[in-house]
Amino acid sequence: MDPHHRTRGVGPRAGPLPLHRRPPRADRPRLRPRPRLPRPASTQLPAPSFPMRVMEIPMHTWRSTTSLLELAHWLRDCRRIVVLTHQKPDGDAVGSTLALVRALNLSSPFGPTPRAEAWYAGPFPPWLDDVRGQTPVMRLGDKATPPDHIDPEAVVILDTGSWTQLEPFADWIRKRLDTTAIVDHHVQGDADVAQLRVIDTTAAAACQPVADLCRHILGLPSLAKLPPDIATPLYLGLATDTGWFRHSNVTKSVMTTAGELIEAGAENVRLYQIVEQRESPGRLRLLARALASLELVPLDNNGQHIAVMSLSNRDFADAGAEPG
Incomplete structure (x- = not known):
């Protein structure tokens, strides 16, 4: 048999069948395939599974080991998340944790039940309830310890990386080091608190990198597009850590971020009244x-x-x- 032919089959149309297709008719031009459009930039990176790719940095070096975008990808698929900060939370600690919890719950693919909550160890600022609203929060009383039966898929520590400042949570965190991440702006910290770290020492407050983390989680093009109830606590942290924009850590980046948060709807006047004009x-x-x-x-x-x-x-x- 001719090797360039194959058998059509059996029946009246049986016989050799050429392997090569017939050329298209002149009156029926072939359609060109539709070009494939590139995916949006926010979806080009695959969502990494934990543990994520970690930069090759010595274990005890206080530097970033991942990026905000990779951290956002990881958190998107977590069903339960606990957000921590240092004992005796200040404006930056409260603002960054509330903003992240709200962004995580707003973006949850698992329904209306909140998947993230903030845990605080006192003493607490007198204005905490005024800025917290309905955000899920757990407060640890004096000498209280976190409930060990709560085992979230992710733990995110904001505005600190120091075991000393995390003392009420320390034993609980040590059992979950493989699912813990840090976002901080301080120049010193304990690198063994978390393998995943985003450390931005150029930021005036933790709320600066956390603002970008919230933006990535929500898939927004700029901070000016953040929901007002997320922009407001972010502004709180930025304002209080800069002495309401009077300290030497105020930079162009700080003012740009503050302007975008106000554009997004941050209640800057109300925050000042709540925090600074309530003397007992x-x-x-x-x-x-x-x-x-x-x-x-x-x-x-x-x-x-x-x-x-x-x-x-x-x-x-x-x-x-x-x-x-």
Whole structure:
């Protein structure tokens, strides 16, 4: 048999069948295949499974080992996430954790039940409930420990990487090191707290990298597109860690981020009223005692002085105020 032919089969049409197709008819031109459009940039990277690719960095070096985008991909598919921060949370700690929890719950593919919550160890700022709203939060009381039966798929630590500042959670974290990540802006930390780290020491507050993490999680093109209830706590952290934009850590990047958050709907005026304009009578009486104790101590022979004020435990008791 001719090797260039194959058999058609059996029946009246049996016989050799040429391997080569007939040329198309002139009156029926062949259609060109539709070109494949590139995927959006946000979906070009495959969602990595944990553990993600970790940069080759010495184990105890306080540097980034992954990126915000990779971290966002990992968190998207986690069903339960706990977000932690340092003991005695400040504005940056509260703002970054609330924003991330809200972004994770808003983007959850598992239905309306919240999949993320923030855990705090006190003492707590007096304005916490005013900015928390309905965000899922668990507070640890004095000498309380996290419930060991809660075993989330991911633990994210924000605004710290220090075992000392994480003391109430330390034993609980050590049992979950393989599913723990850190996003921080401080120049020092304990690298063994988490293998996955995003450390941005150029940021004035943890809320700066966390803002971009929220943007990646929600798939948004800019911070100005963030929902207002996510932009507001991010602005809180940025404002409080810069002394309401008066400290030396204020940069062009800080002001650009703040502007985008305000454009997104951050309630900057309300935040200032909640955090800075709610002095209790006890604190005002304590301030009066502190000012009354002021002494000017010579610093050098050029007329420079430093102001020294002191408060005792008795002052706190008499003023009806509490330390913290």
